Amino acid sequence: MSRPALPLLLALVLVLMAFGAVMVGPFGLSPGEVLRTLVGQGDPQARIVIWNIRLPRVAAALLVGAALAAAGASYQALFRNPLVSPDILGVSAGAGLGAVAGIFLSLPVAAIQASAFVGGMVAVGVVTLVATAVRGADRTLTLVLVGVVIGALAGAATSLLKVLADPYDQLPAITFWLLGSLASVTSADILPALPAVLVGLVPLTLLRWRINVLSMGDEEARALGVEAGHTRFLVIASATLVTASVTALAGVVGWVGLVIPHVARMLVGPGFGRLLPVSALIGAGYLLAVDTLARSIAPVEVPLGILTAVIGAPFFVVLLARGRRGWS
Amino acid sequence: MLEARALSIGHGKTRVGSGLSLRVAPGEVLCLLGPNGCGKTTLFRTLMGLLPALAGDVLLGGRLVTALTRAEIARRIAYVPQAHAPPFPFEALEVVLMGRTARLGAFGQPGRTDRATALDAMDHLGIADLAGHNYAQLSGGQRQLVLIARALAQEAPLIVMDEPTASLDFGNQAQVLSRIAALVSGALDDGRSVVLSTHDPDQAFALDARVVLMHRGGILAQGAASEILDGPRLSTVYGMPITVETTTSGRRVCLPAVT
Numbered sequence: 001m002s003r004p005a006l007p008l009l010l011a012l013v014l015v016l017m018a019f020g021a022v023m024v025g026p027f028g029l030s031p032g033e034v035l036r037t038l039v040g041q042g043d044p045q046a047r048i049v050i051w052n053i054r055l056p057r058v059a060a061a062l063l064v065g066a067a068l069a070a071a072g073a074s075y076q077a078l079f080r081n082p083l084v085s086p087d088i089l090g091v092s093a094g095a096g097l098g099a100v101a102g103i104f105l106s107l108p109v110a111a112i113q114a115s116a117f118v119g120g121m122v123a124v125g126v127v128t129l130v131a132t133a134v135r136g137a138d139r140t141l142t143l144v145l146v147g148v149v150i151g152a153l154a155g156a157a158t159s160l161l162k163v164l165a166d167p168y169d170q171l172p173a174i175t176f177w178l179l180g181s182l183a184s185v186t187s188a189d190i191l192p193a194l195p196a197v198l199v200g201l202v203p204l205t206l207l208r209w210r211i212n213v214l215s216m217g218d219e220e221a222r223a224l225g226v227e228a229g230h231t232r233f234l235v236i237a238s239a240t241l242v243t244a245s246v247t248a249l250a251g252v253v254g255w256v257g258l259v260i261p262h263v264a265r266m267l268v269g270p271g272f273g274r275l276l277p278v279s280a281l282i283g284a285g286y287l288l289a290v291d292t293l294a295r296s297i298a299p300v301e302v303p304l305g306i307l308t309a310v311i312g313a314p315f316f317v318v319l320l321a322r323g324r325r326g327w328s
Numbered sequence: 329m330l331e332a333r334a335l336s337i338g339h340g341k342t343r344v345g346s347g348l349s350l351r352v353a354p355g356e357v358l359c360l361l362g363p364n365g366c367g368k369t370t371l372f373r374t375l376m377g378l379l380p381a382l383a384g385d386v387l388l389g390g391r392l393v394t395a396l397t398r399a400e401i402a403r404r405i406a407y408v409p410q411a412h413a414p415p416f417p418f419e420a421l422e423v424v425l426m427g428r429t430a431r432l433g434a435f436g437q438p439g440r441t442d443r444a445t446a447l448d449a450m451d452h453l454g455i456a457d458l459a460g461h462n463y464a465q466l467s468g469g470q471r472q473l474v475l476i477a478r479a480l481a482q483e484a485p486l487i488v489m490d491e492p493t494a495s496l497d498f499g500n501q502a503q504v505l506s507r508i509a510a511l512v513s514g515a516l517d518d519g520r521s522v523v524l525s526t527h528d529p530d531q532a533f534a535l536d537a538r539v540v541l542m543h544r545g546g547i548l549a550q551g552a553a554s555e556i557l558d559g560p561r562l563s564t565v566y567g568m569p570i571t572v573e574t575t576t577s578g579r580r581v582c583l584p585a586v587t
Contacts, residue, residue: 225430
């Protein structure tokens with residue numbers, strides 16, 4: 001397929017999927033009703049369903065999927081490891097702890113989001129500091145290991161808060177959030193997350209060539225003229241901002257950032273200039289499909305994180321079993 | 329072009345070598361010769377400012393290497409590491425294009441002229457047909473040539489090669505070495521210099537290079553290969569009896585004593 005054609009095709013598929021997702025739900029809508037409502041006509045009930053419930057949810061699914069996949073592609077290139085994801089560096093665990101603390105303290109929704117973001121940034125900050133202090137070892141390996149350690153610590157703190165939480169009011173909210181869900185998302189939740197994601201994506205897009213060079217390793221990148229330390233920090237901070245913003249919105253949704261960049265790499269190769277947009281587009285479509293399933297396959301909402309794990313884990317096993325061909 | 333003054337090299341508190349002084353003139357081939365583990369790679373890394381010197385100075389075009397940015401250094405020295413496998417399946421041309429990075433802005437992308445330069449460099453080494461191949465699936469010798477092409481595309485006046493034939497089999501070694509010899513004789517015309525390290529004295533003879541002979545973290549001798557590489561010196565450096573003989577075709581070879 002010619003070079004610009006694939007992203008265009010993916011974008012088109014995405015628009016059609018989004019349109020389909022708006023129609024699906026307990027209050028079924030025909031394509032005609034959706035179109036009429038979108039241009040400002042249609043009956044009041046359809047208008048409320050579309051503008052207040054379906055569209056925010058579809059938009060949130062697209063945003064979360066695109067953001068997680070883009071961040072995952074960045075982490076994988078930067079850590080020269082196709083097996084890492086936003087979960088390393090403790091970003092997800094830190095953001096999770098932040099949000100759970102917010103719920104525990106009965107903070108308003110916006111404050112819970114901010115607290116999730118701060119938790120994610122603090123986690124990655126601590127990981128970077130500790131990894132820098134540990135000298136002599138393989139830097140990437142140290143970062144990943146410290147990420148696991150900090151993630152485990154944050155997980156323990158989260159568990160402590162769950163034990164202490166009010167079992168009738170707070171605990172269900174915490175549990176639901178930790179499993180990931182877009183069930184109660186509104187336009188007001190998306191608005192703070194959207195600009196944060198866009199701000200994070202700007203450096204990732206601008207630095208796309210240097211990210212390729214960094215994936216050859218720090219020393220080689222420096223010999224090729226890249227200030228590896230600064231660039232690496234900027235990319236990690238951006239990818240973390242992107243991850244933390246959508247984690248605050250949707251809860252902990254795993255596997256997307258790990259699996260989707262693989263699929264994108266199989267389609268367009270590892271060149272980051274093409275990998276980033278294609279990962280984001282596929283991630284958006286994937287999460288939209290999964291979220292639409294989550295709200296329609298059962299009378300009760302299935303938490304997103306459960307579905308992405310059920311789909312992602314076997315896919316990942318297949319990748320592993322296929323060996324390196326999976327990512328070459 | 330490149331000058332090291334009373335350099336001490338090493339990692340942290342571990343000193344690998346000291347009192348190293350050398351100079352690379354424009355249009356020169358310099359061969360850094362010594363057994364494995366004598367500090368050749370550490371010296372290279374220090375010369376390129378990738379590792380801080382423990383003492384002494386490195387001057388690059390008359391300026392202290394510590395005062396230059398990475399991009400400024402990369403425009404002066406191109407580095408050819410030992411062939412490696414990258415984690416992702418980049419095309420060979422993409423790998424060569426990475427040599428253009430120091431000439432792009434921080435947010436720049438390689439453009440048409442960069443592609444032309446990269447293809448030119450590959451053509452120069454006779455590997456233009458590999459451009460669209462997956463770098464990770466090339467043979468060791470082909471990968472090494474791709475990395476040399478990347479250094480050419482970098483258009484730096486000095487090319488540094490770290491044991492370019494170290495991990496290659498016999499045939500690939502000979503092939504890469506002959507391409508380097510051709511490159512060196514061509515490159516010297518436009519005033520480019522090449523510094524390469526090797527543990528194989530025969531290569532220094534084959535390239536007819538000026539030699540810096542390293543021994544125990546210091547420099548034992550410097551000069552033309554034909555002058556300084558003799559049996560006694562090589563025997564000292566490699567710790568076993570070695571004789572230098574001339575073949576009927578006039579080429580010098582080193583023969584270790586096998587008892």
